[in-house]
Amino acid sequence: MKIGYLGPDGTFSQLAASKLEKSLSNVDVEKVAYASIPSLIAAAGSGEVDAAVLPIENSLEGGVNTTLDCLAFECDLSITKEILIKVRQNLLSKTDMKNIKKIYSHPQPIGQCSRFLAKNFSNVEIVYTNSTAQAAAFAAKDTSSAALGGESLADKYSLNILAQGIEDNPGNTTRFVVAKKNPPPIAEADKTSIVFNVDNKPGALFKMLSIFDIFGINMVKIESRPAKTVLGEYVFFVDINGSTKDENIERDLEIVKYKSTFFKILGTYKEEKNGRD
Amino acid sequence: MKIGYLGPDGTFSQLAASKLEKSLSNVDVEKVAYASIPSLIAAAGSGEVDAAVLPIENSLEGGVNTTLDCLAFECDLSITKEILIKVRQNLLSKTDMKNIKKIYSHPQPIGQCSRFLAKNFSNVEIVYTNSTAQAAAFAAKDTSSAALGGESLADKYSLNILAQGIEDNPGNTTRFVVAKKNPPPIAEADKTSIVFNVDNKPGALFKMLSIFDIFGINMVKIESRPAKTVLGEYVFFVDINGSTKDENIERDLEIVKYKSTFFKILGTYKEEKNGRD
Known part of the structure; x- marks a missing residue:
């Protein structure tokens, strides 16, 4: 089985891919790094890899736009599993705190460490990396x-850890x-991810959410993203408790689909509880 | 009057600051560029500038996390105005299409041009810049x-425009x-931005939105962002039609505030209609 993930090595995406590998006992796994989320999603779509491990949301920085948009608009992969990774960021350097003139990182960790940076490095140049x-x-x-970045990068690049858990x-x-093309149904699924639009009319979202209320379905997440048409038009990514095989959810989603002009089931899978790492 | 904006010159933020300047006839304006959104917000908080022009949302890439989070959690500025800027991105280079080995840009334009990049430059290295x-x-x-980037950068940096509107x-x-500290009330205000949390309980968001439904208040936007506590806890940025001086809205917001543990009015101001540029 080939697992694609967002490279290069040493990132939290590689950790997530390793966690997936460990959960697959008795399976020969080959892990393949990709340079970008779109190329990783394309590889899973073409069968170059059997599964793609995609970052989708961070508890401080929010949704990962590219993943959300690709899953909604650009591919026909299904989510088969979620993996939670505790993310501890560190300040890694060859020098000491007071000699730092520049700080490099990906925009996500920069956002995750915004208070630390504002407090300690308000006048230091921040440089985005991929x-x-x-x-x-x-x-x-x-x-x-x-x-x-993560602790493991200190060893790999011979850097000192100047501050931990920042x-x-x-x-x-x-x-x-974990997203796959045409996956078999998952017996123990208890969480479902969908995306839909609503009319740009007063109360349209409220009415759509009332459908979930009627069926007593618990929405664990709602996230809006631009519909990529005009400013002010959105699609909503919603996660609900339950499987698409539950009759209650099946009937609910039928109505949501009927009441929207864009609707997609992103996947039905087993929920991972927070705090297991 | 000193207006702060996100530098350097030649970006769409500068265009927005110029548009604000033009709208202020008979006022002596000095425009000051800041290197980051947090430093710009801090300058408006300390009185170093009288107003900060902040990017908050793009029709393709969605919310600007840093601005949303700073307005919600890190400052006491109020929104006094909104400015819409049509954004046309261009491919700017010294060479021709087929010799391009690397493409530089800020993550926002890279997201805005994702289809163009996937189609024409799927194997070219994409490098994030500030x-x-x-x-x-x-x-x-x-x-x-x-x-x-924007067209005006071509002249400024002697680059050719290889593709327009990408x-x-x-x-x-x-x-x-436009965010200010302690602004006077705006007589013609007809739009209000708020942020609040809801209990992490089934149906909590639906119940909160039902308050707006009861008062017949039109929600023009809802955007979720992490509450920055644990994964799965969110705050909601909501824009509604109407001013906080309308009795109907005053009563509505009183209840929303009562039913949430985090609530903030970000501002009440005049709506700018799309398509004026």
């Missing part, structure tokens, strides 16, 4: 700089999903 | 690269807000 591993590579070359909240967690 | 102006500066130095949707618009 991954935390790339940030560490830059910090290894430029000795008056630092990177934000994310704005100690509960910082990233949720990954 | 602004479109920085991307143009890099593309001017590295002749086998290109930048994504955003995924021609309606691409960024919404900016």
